[in-house]
Amino acid sequence: MPEPLTITDAAGFIRTGELTPADLLEQCLARIDRYEDRVRAWVHIDRDGAREQAARLTAELKQNNYRGPLHGIPVGIKDIIDVFDMPTGCGSKRWAQSYARRDATCVERLRQAGAVILGKTVTTAYASFDPPVTRNPWNLDRTPGGSSSGSAAAVACGMCLGALATQTGGSITRPASYCGVYSLKPTHGRVSVDGVLPLAPSLDHIGVMANCVNGLAWIFEAIAGRDPRDPASAGERVPDLTYAPLTSPDPQRIAVLGGIFHERAPALHEQIVSLTRRLEGVGGLATTTNGTIPINVLDARNAPLPAEFGEVTRRHNTVMAVEAAAYHAPRLARYPDDYPPNVTALLREGLNISAPEYANCKAHQERLSRLCDALFDHYDALLTPATTGAAPTSETTGNPVFNSPWSYVGLPTVSLPFAWSPEGLPLAVQLIGPRLGEAQLFGVAARWEAEIAFERRPLPL
Amino acid sequence: MPEPLTITDAAGFIRTGELTPADLLEQCLARIDRYEDRVRAWVHIDRDGAREQAARLTAELKQNNYRGPLHGIPVGIKDIIDVFDMPTGCGSKRWAQSYARRDATCVERLRQAGAVILGKTVTTAYASFDPPVTRNPWNLDRTPGGSSSGSAAAVACGMCLGALATQTGGSITRPASYCGVYSLKPTHGRVSVDGVLPLAPSLDHIGVMANCVNGLAWIFEAIAGRDPRDPASAGERVPDLTYAPLTSPDPQRIAVLGGIFHERAPALHEQIVSLTRRLEGVGGLATTTNGTIPINVLDARNAPLPAEFGEVTRRHNTVMAVEAAAYHAPRLARYPDDYPPNVTALLREGLNISAPEYANCKAHQERLSRLCDALFDHYDALLTPATTGAAPTSETTGNPVFNSPWSYVGLPTVSLPFAWSPEGLPLAVQLIGPRLGEAQLFGVAARWEAEIAFERRPLPL
Numbered sequence: 001m002p003e004p005l006t007i008t009d010a011a012g013f014i015r016t017g018e019l020t021p022a023d024l025l026e027q028c029l030a031r032i033d034r035y036e037d038r039v040r041a042w043v044h045i046d047r048d049g050a051r052e053q054a055a056r057l058t059a060e061l062k063q064n065n066y067r068g069p070l071h072g073i074p075v076g077i078k079d080i081i082d083v084f085d086m087p088t089g090c091g092s093k094r095w096a097q098s099y100a101r102r103d104a105t106c107v108e109r110l111r112q113a114g115a116v117i118l119g120k121t122v123t124t125a126y127a128s129f130d131p132p133v134t135r136n137p138w139n140l141d142r143t144p145g146g147s148s149s150g151s152a153a154a155v156a157c158g159m160c161l162g163a164l165a166t167q168t169g170g171s172i173t174r175p176a177s178y179c180g181v182y183s184l185k186p187t188h189g190r191v192s193v194d195g196v197l198p199l200a201p202s203l204d205h206i207g208v209m210a211n212c213v214n215g216l217a218w219i220f221e222a223i224a225g226r227d228p229r230d231p232a233s234a235g236e237r238v239p240d241l242t243y244a245p246l247t248s249p250d251p252q253r254i255a256v257l258g259g260i261f262h263e264r265a266p267a268l269h270e271q272i273v274s275l276t277r278r279l280e281g282v283g284g285l286a287t288t289t290n291g292t293i294p295i296n297v298l299d300a301r302n303a304p305l306p307a308e309f310g311e312v313t314r315r316h317n318t319v320m321a322v323e324a325a326a327y328h329a330p331r332l333a334r335y336p337d338d339y340p341p342n343v344t345a346l347l348r349e350g351l352n353i354s355a356p357e358y359a360n361c362k363a364h365q366e367r368l369s370r371l372c373d374a375l376f377d378h379y380d381a382l383l384t385p386a387t388t389g390a391a392p393t394s395e396t397t398g399n400p401v402f403n404s405p406w407s408y409v410g411l412p413t414v415s416l417p418f419a420w421s422p423e424g425l426p427l428a429v430q431l432i433g434p435r436l437g438e439a440q441l442f443g444v445a446a447r448w449e450a451e452i453a454f455e456r457r458p459l460p461l
Numbered sequence: 462m463p464e465p466l467t468i469t470d471a472a473g474f475i476r477t478g479e480l481t482p483a484d485l486l487e488q489c490l491a492r493i494d495r496y497e498d499r500v501r502a503w504v505h506i507d508r509d510g511a512r513e514q515a516a517r518l519t520a521e522l523k524q525n526n527y528r529g530p531l532h533g534i535p536v537g538i539k540d541i542i543d544v545f546d547m548p549t550g551c552g553s554k555r556w557a558q559s560y561a562r563r564d565a566t567c568v569e570r571l572r573q574a575g576a577v578i579l580g581k582t583v584t585t586a587y588a589s590f591d592p593p594v595t596r597n598p599w600n601l602d603r604t605p606g607g608s609s610s611g612s613a614a615a616v617a618c619g620m621c622l623g624a625l626a627t628q629t630g631g632s633i634t635r636p637a638s639y640c641g642v643y644s645l646k647p648t649h650g651r652v653s654v655d656g657v658l659p660l661a662p663s664l665d666h667i668g669v670m671a672n673c674v675n676g677l678a679w680i681f682e683a684i685a686g687r688d689p690r691d692p693a694s695a696g697e698r699v700p701d702l703t704y705a706p707l708t709s710p711d712p713q714r715i716a717v718l719g720g721i722f723h724e725r726a727p728a729l730h731e732q733i734v735s736l737t738r739r740l741e742g743v744g745g746l747a748t749t750t751n752g753t754i755p756i757n758v759l760d761a762r763n764a765p766l767p768a769e770f771g772e773v774t775r776r777h778n779t780v781m782a783v784e785a786a787a788y789h790a791p792r793l794a795r796y797p798d799d800y801p802p803n804v805t806a807l808l809r810e811g812l813n814i815s816a817p818e819y820a821n822c823k824a825h826q827e828r829l830s831r832l833c834d835a836l837f838d839h840y841d842a843l844l845t846p847a848t849t850g851a852a853p854t855s856e857t858t859g860n861p862v863f864n865s866p867w868s869y870v871g872l873p874t875v876s877l878p879f880a881w882s883p884e885g886l887p888l889a890v891q892l893i894g895p896r897l898g899e900a901q902l903f904g905v906a907a908r909w910e911a912e913i914a915f916e917r918r919p920l921p922l
Contacts, residue, residue, distance in 0.1 A: 085792055097559065098560045101556075228692040
């Protein structure tokens, strides 16, 4: 049983009785003991509570009561999401001891699916982009990325097998990629934001990190869907991703996007084009080594991006700054010491943006979203590098420029590690799927996961 | 301008420009300075924030922007209700620094109506019945009642003009009565419980305290009505109580309830029968001294109470104990030190009640609710003493036996002070109205308020 286990592996061992939830939790706690003082992924670890949950879930199994593949899986929860009777610190000094009186809906659903809620993972202040205390486990001088820094680092270290994270710009995909773990940012509105600190509501997403695509899919299935407590949550049916196999279109029609995704990271873009060539075989559409579903890469360099895409970075930033200021401005005025420099600058920027400018951005966001939806008339998924490169030093949280467009248009994304940089840091690709098309996206991603066969390495700690 | 002002008076002075919100707030803050060290009504007082709100509301008036009769009225919020960026302590040591990330719906609505949110008022632990630090301003050796202890004491002292309170047994009516202020417990479900700590959801009500019936009505109108964040909130239209005058049935058909309301407080019951005789004049139905609407008291002693009423106290307690345990049991097991004796006993009782017994109580609650609804085929309102007597010593929070039946059946109640006990403590009556019939109940109560002409006394502090 090679540690750290993926959710896929652990779920298999638990199903067959080779592993109990209690033993799996102890594996995770031992890894926390070993790495946490250097990595600092956690704000709050509930050892006693987790042991109690794991014991109960172990007892349930003895009585043949199996909840599904998340039964007994230890997960971390980003510290802007409420967990009953744990503090929700949000990276704020003032709020550090703010206990939640109930679970956020997404946490409540995870619990019901059998997950063990292990604790709260570090967030940057208010899920913005001031560097956190967390370090990248692949190189302690590098950033884990942000804002879901602790979730990414904890999953990378096997301190937990999955984690909830959130993204407004690139706060899920970027830290996951820097830390070498898989991530999902669902369709906007697909997962209830009840019990979660807002940053910019029209861009905010709850998502998932794990060490395998199945883990993402199972957690997604558990937490997604209509929630009366979040009237804006999507009412569409959540697909069965547990008992129905993940299926991919055959062949997959994939567009490797160019434009900024080429310009801002030409070397990494080349690497991805090579990867796609390798996967589809020589000479275009062909059966891959592994097998059954050919990957047909179309438009590998000439991205069919709408002209409106040219303004996406600037306009995304405007929407984020304005909506964040709408929430935070009174607190910033009153408790400036509770706001570190980067988020302070963002809020000040938001306060200085004219309302008509914001209204123009909201109209652009709507228009670009519809144009991006139309891309899926021709493609099953879009492909880009997940970041502009490997994790930079810990003075920043890295560049979200490849992720914020998908937060802006609300399309679901999955990221997968695919290679190691010469310095020994993970690199990742990002697949973008159609709106509410997470099932198809997981199918595509599972195929890529199998074909890439990412080399997992031991932590250099 | 005699202090403390009622909301009716203050709203009049603010409307005519004789008083500004800023000056009214300073009156309240001065009274806090004068009395708070002895009365201890507050957990958190936000002087700076309140001054900023009052200044803004004063400026709005200069620009002829009048929000309505709550414009500039300082209010206190019971400390189990969330106010943005103030702690919601719930009377728990562990939760004392738990800042709220957004306003509860009822608080948000009060703000929009122009109220100044002054701070958080003392609650007993978890809104149960362990005696709090707060003292009765009419006699510091007496309890202010509970669980909305601070709200009642603060309004009685004129530290604020109105307050939000909550009731599961007698937690609004009893402290209001002991402290000589007016109270409203609305129909169950009429005011959203979003952002409020539950005690027993099928019995929990958000309500109001003030020094006049208009104050209750205006705050009720502001906070009541459908809330998407509380799917159980009542969708029925909230009546206009601000620009339409409160109207009473003419004559009022009032039943003075006997049964337990006589047995448990015979002297006070006699006093109320005398009061009704005085108000209706000699010889039954007649025009009262003051005026226009005769009060016709029917069945002054022989209450038409359903036989099912005999079990109401015991069954109410069962429902409360069970539902409270459903929420608190895991915390009680883990942090017993955070639970004082009375609430601990309640929760332990709840844990020992069999589920079928609870199911029987829920069926009884539903049946009795429908039977009580039918009383209003014959009466416009029911009348009882509001409590079994004046405030007892501070070792208890007093007896809720006259209030918990109305929490159980969910009917709206208004309480009004009507006399002083020989020891100089206030006594109150309780009017019960038809389900969702708050408008009519306020009309009846306003008439009684005028006829009673309660003698307001200076605080003996």
